[in-house]
Amino acid sequence: MKAWNRRLPLALLGLTGVVGAMTACADTRTAELSAAGGHVVRTEYGAVRGKADGPVRVFQGIPYAAPPVGGLRWKDPRPPEPWKDVRDATRPGPACPQNSGEIPGGSKDEDCLNLNVTTPSGVPAKPRPVIVWVHGGGYYMGSGASYGAKRMAAQGDAVVVSVNYRLGVFGFFGHPGLEGSGTYGLKDQQAALSWVQRNIAGFGGDPRNVTLAGQSAGGISGCAQLTSPGAKGLFHKVVMQSGSCSVGWLRNFDYRGQEPEKIFQPLATVRERGRRTAAELGCTGGDAAVIACMRGLPVDELLPVLERDMHPAYGNEVLPTRPADALRTGRFHQLPVLSGHTRDESTQSTAVYDEAGADQRKPMTERTFDTVMAETFGADEAAVRAEYPRSAYDSAALRWSAIVTDRKWASSQYRMAGKLARRVPVYQYWFADPEPPALSPEPPKMPMGAQHASELWYLFDLGGMPPELDSEQRRLAERMIGYWTSFAASGDPGKAGGPRWPRFRTAGHRVPYVQALAPGDGGIRPVDVATEHHLRFWARLAR
CATH class of the missing domain: 3.40.50.1820 (Alpha/Beta hydrolase fold, catalytic domain)
Known part of the structure; x- marks a missing residue:
């Protein structure tokens, strides 16, 4: 939700200041329990226990991908490890790494690829429409858990899913020789949409009727996914609030000295910016050595340059065309x-x-x-x-x-x-x-x-x-x-x-x-x- 101005204070960053059918893994008993309004739902990776909140049930912090740490940093999202016991889903999961802003004190936890489901209580007459919400924040801040969807789910009789995705340098870093440069955050969104296709029936949702929605960076993401071959079939309608495929700005628009730019950048530009970021952090040498060095850096050393690399790249598998x-x-x-x-x-x-x-x-x-x-x-x-x-x-x-x-x-x-x-x-x-x-x-x-x-x-x-x-x-x-x-x-x-x-x-x-x-x-x-x-x-x- 942010106006693409990394110098705005806390008080003005949007939320800041307020801070198939059933999946093959879901057995009949769990499906019946879920449809009847129970608080335990079995996903393909294990069962989760949510909580009642008036007319809705809320499930929070559900992993949809493995923690992108170590060798998985700057790689496509991978499936999470399954769990055996019923997982507590009554509290939000960690926000993705970011500096203090929308999330007071920021976050340093890369184990952040989780989502939240809000679904009406009771037995639906038919599977409910699904709204997948992608948060804003200029591609460098925000969290899906900041958006309480109780009113939307209850009044609209809809299942609302809000997601986290990698931000800033963690989600959009690029470098020569690094596959997927500038697209990891967008691929996370596709992984979450794919999870919805395989699992949302257990929460009463219709995987054949999914709307991708978002505001600011979330709206821009919706426009990007509308043009991405990898998103085909993962959603069926799109809502873009204060965000389009051609958002850009002239000199000085949001702050003095701001350079003119478009939000989507050519792959070569993203890789060159990443090369400069890596050199500034002391990662030099051949491409493989630089990438290994960057993957070995602690989160603390990457947070100061978080906003240096926050532009999705086009001219690649995810966005073949601008x-x-x-x-x-x-x-x-x-x-x-x-x-x-x-x-x-x-x-x-x-x-x-x-x-x-x-x-x-x-x-x-x-x-x-x-x-x-x-x-x-x-x-x-x-x-x-x-x-x-x-x-x-x-x-x-x-x-x-x-x-x-x-x-x-x-x-x-x-x-x-x-x-x-x-x-x-x-x-x-x-x-x-x-x-x-x-x-x-x-x-x-x-x-x-x-x-x-x-x-x-x-x-x-x-x-x-x-x-x-x-x-x-x-x-x-x-x-x-x-x-x-x-x-x-x-x-x-x-x-x-x-x-x-x-x-x-x-x-x-x-x-x-x-x-x-x-x-x-x-x-x-x-x-x-x-x-x-x-x-x-x-x-x-x-x-």
């Missing part, structure tokens, strides 16, 4: 898509843009705005200033936030929807609650609006805490859960009832339909996102 090009040419799995973004994505980074000390940052000032406008846009500066006049914004920070939101987030999400809608059903949303629950206990330093990740409160309890919603916001949350789970069940969010949700269509439609999601009367309505976010201007500027 994902944005795959969408453009139709080389992707032809599946229904639900996609969208928040109205004020970039207030999150702009609120801490100017540094006033080691532990204190403040919103962008007029002086900084003038400086970065010239550095970022050069000859186009005057055109951008005219499109976003100072008189239209209460501060330089809000003006810059609008520019970055439109160019970085709204534009890429909208273009992706257009490419997909030529071939598959697409339902597009625009989350626009002007005062959603805060993502931090600290008072905001500027109006945040519908900032990056703010829609997550409406779908999940975050960090073990339910959201503080007023009556209209609770109604919106119920509508959104209804939309999301109806899409998971049928491929059509509108079947949940309430305001209808037409498809996003480009052919023959001057303004493709986008559903605004906001509380209050008239909050759920059609919206012209292209006008709201100046997308025609950015399309002209890109020519």
